[in-house]
Amino acid sequence: MDTVLEIHNLCKSYHDFSLQNINMSLEKGTLTGFVGPNGAGKTTTIKSILNIIKPDDGKITVMGMDSIINDLEIKSLLGIVLDDGHFYEDMTLKKMKSLIAPMYPTWNDRAYQTYIKKFELPENKKIKDLSRGMRMKYALVFALSHDAELFILDEPTSGLDPLVRNELIEILKDIVFEDNKTVLMSTHITSDLDKIADYLFFIFDGKIILQGQKDEIKDQHAIVKGDTGALLPDYESYFVGINQSAYGFEGLTDNKAALKKVLPDKTAYEVPSIEDIMLYYIRRHNNGLKLS
Ligand SMILES: Nc1ncnc2c1ncn2[C@@H]1O[C@H](COP(=O)(O)OP(=O)(O)OP(=O)(O)O)[C@@H](O)[C@H]1O
Structure with a gap:
């Protein structure tokens, strides 16, 4: 090319x-x-x-x-x-x-x-x-x-x-x-x-x-939604960012394939928009924390 x-x-x-x-x-x-x-x-x-x-x-x-x-x-x-x-x-x-x-x-x-x-x-x-x-x-x-x-x-x-x-x-x-x-x-x-x-x-x-x-980029990443109880501490490395609440967690992963092997089957994976990806990366660079 x-x-x-x-x-x-x-x-x-x-x-x-x-x-x-x-x-x-x-x-x-x-x-x-x-x-x-x-x-x-x-x-x-x-x-x-x-x-x-x-x-x-x-x-x-x-x-x-x-x-x-x-x-x-x-x-x-x-x-x-x-x-x-x-x-x-x-x-x-x-x-x-x-x-x-x-x-x-x-x-x-x-x-x-x-x-x-x-x-x-x-x-x-x-x-x-x-x-x-x-x-x-x-x-x-x-x-x-x-x-x-x-x-x-x-x-x-x-x-x-x-x-x-x-x-x-x-x-x-x-x-x-x-x-x-x-x-x-x-x-x-x-x-x-x-x-x-x-x-x-x-x-x-x-x-x-x-x-x-x-x-x-869109294939590697996913918006992941599931029960907070399923998140073990070392899973943090699979995420660009995670938000947790009483109802569960929602996060962006940059390694969907690896995460699918460790999280329960009922976890939901959605294709992220470019905006989703941009916002998660900016948040990570702003506060350095994955868990929020
Ligand atoms: N001539 C200049 N003198 C001093 N600072 C400048 C000058 N031009 C740009 N900057 C600064 O450089 C930074 C980047 O600006 P730039 O215009 O490249 O951003 P941008 O990504 O195009 O932003 P936007 O989406 O708002 O147009 C800003 O902090 C801006 O204030």
């Missing part, structure tokens, strides 16, 4: 935050979800990939090219959506397009017109008069209109209503599964990733705390 993006030991510190040794590798034709709570370091990682901020250490390559040395060549291969999309506020959408399109050798005006219509964007409005959702859609139209190889989307679904969010998810599915493009997408809305992600990276407090194929 071709590696499209490779991040090796990326580090970046601000006075009260450090991104620590981030490693990531994206294969062509896959969609990777970059998940983490507010302030975890998603945007800092993405801005480092895009050479918008200068890392303290580490190396980033896009299709084998160095992200700093080959900045311009790389930019034409990227479809980018950032939370704080940079547009000229006083320009109409039409004018902005006439300025940006010539910068891309592979600009596809038919794709642009198709998405402008699909997202019902008013081309004669000024950028400053767009709603948040409209701005996001406008940024997406650009990302989708120049035959990019790698799409880097920072919170692309935030501010979009459920209908448009679904539309976007379908578009992303098409570009990955039909056009064999690669997508890295950060999001808080993990239910979107439940539907489409191939790989997941969980970031918390500047560190990757869990990574892998989504299906494998």
Whole structure:
């Protein structure tokens, strides 16, 4: 498989935050979800990939090219959506397009017109008069209109209503599964990733705390529910976290197969959502305790 993006030991510190040794590798034709709570370091990682901020250490390559040395060549291969999309506020959408399109050798005006219509964007409005959702859609139209190889989307679904969010998810599915493009997408809305992600990276407090194929992660983990009496003290090592009450326990295991051998048959195992997994891992990193 071709590696499209490779991040090796990326580090970046601000006075009260450090991104620590981030490693990531994206294969062509896959969609990777970059998940983490507010302030975890998603945007800092993405801005480092895009050479918008200068890392303290580490190396980033896009299709084998160095992200700093080959900045311009790389930019034409990227479809980018950032939370704080940079547009000229006083320009109409039409004018902005006439300025940006010539910068891309592979600009596809038919794709642009198709998405402008699909997202019902008013081309004669000024950028400053767009709603948040409209701005996001406008940024997406650009990302989708120049035959990019790698799409880097920072919170692309935030501010979009459920209908448009679904539309976007379908578009992303098409570009990955039909056009064999690669997508890295950060999001808080993990239910979107439940539907489409191939790989997941969980970031918390500047560190990757869990990574892998989504299906494998979901297969290894389970929400387990049962009688507290069945929990022997050394079973704690099978859990990422456990909540106990008078009615029984509920926990997340990262070793479902092993736990099934030791807990009674009547114990219930449910497939966790990405959000369940994220919350349990964050809780563990926050308080260090498995039992609560
Ligand atoms: N230019 C900067 N100067 C100082 N601190 C910064 C700067 N940019 C980001 N930070 C800090 O780095 C940390 C990580 O921020 P980042 O934007 O990468 O998080 P995030 O995971 O994208 O969060 P969110 O989901 O809220 O967008 C935060 O504590 C933030 O305050």
